[in-house]
Amino acid sequence: MTNENPNGSPLDEEIIDPPADEVPSPEVEALIAERDEYRDRFMRALADAENARKRAEKDRRDAEQYGGSRLARDLLPVHDALTRALEAASEDQRAAAALIEGVELTLRELNNVFAKHGIKVITPAPGEKFDPQQHEAMFEAPVPGTVAGSIIQVMDNGFMLHDRLLRPAKVGVSSTPAS
Structure with a gap:
């Protein structure tokens, strides 16, 4: 046997x-x-x-x-620059539609590539609760009318690669409001 x-x-x-x-x-x-x-x-x-x-x-x-974590991290500043370019464009500059449209298309394509490879953008909004697992506090300030520990300003978006943090979102956080 x-x-x-x-x-x-x-x-x-x-x-x-x-x-x-x-x-x-x-x-x-x-x-x-x-x-x-x-x-x-x-x-x-x-x-x-x-x-x-x-x-x-x-x-x-x-x-x-x-395996592509390094490449993904290197592409994050490109995403940031394109996002800032669109946010900085005034209504008058938006009249130069071809340039703005080109930046928008480039950012959309970059987001499509990110999604294809499992990269998700973390986009916190003011008023959300600060999460140390996804956010990095760049400063803390007492802001009347806010709850301590809530996001008051977003400097940069964060990014996840599948379930791993590539870069935390850089945010400003409300401390206990001054009396």
Whole structure:
């Protein structure tokens, strides 16, 4: 009879011990002990190999999903610059529609590429609660009419790559309003 591991390869033949009423010689006892030691070492090596396979598979998945983190981080300032360019355009400048339209199309395309690769923009709004997992407080100021710990100004958007933070959103936070 052959025992098999989950991968289907034989572990070893059925182990046959001498009958219980027969006293084995010291040589047989030594061979049984050696056999048991080798079997134990084999089973440990098999478990180590399985653990290494699982670790390698996880590393491969992580590399596939998060391998572009550096490139993504390098593209974030491009997104910021395009966003600021659109925000800075006055109504008079918007009359030069071709330039503004070009910047809008470029930013839209960059957002499409981000979405295709699992990059999400974190866009907090004033009044939202500060979340240290997604936001970085750049300053804190007492602002009447606000709740302590709420966002009062957004300097830069944040970005997530799948479930990992690439860059926190840079925000100003309200402290306890001065009395």
